[in-house]
Amino acid sequence: MKSYEENRNNHSRKKEQFAVLTKYINELEDAEVFGEWVVDRKNDGSPERPIQFP
Secondary structure (H helix, E strand, C coil): CCCHHHHHHHHHHHHHHHHHHHCCHHHHHHCCCCCCCCCCCCCCCCCCCCCCCC
16 A cells, blocks of 8 residues: 555646646637648658658
């Protein structure tokens, strides 16, 4: 059985991870544009024809 301190530390780590994942939600909700999509239509991602990114 975990001690009180172990449970508390685990909870704190989860809370920090949640904060990292959610800190940009408001900015994304207010944004009109999220960036430029890049699509490689010539290559299929195989080792012979890897997808090219700019």
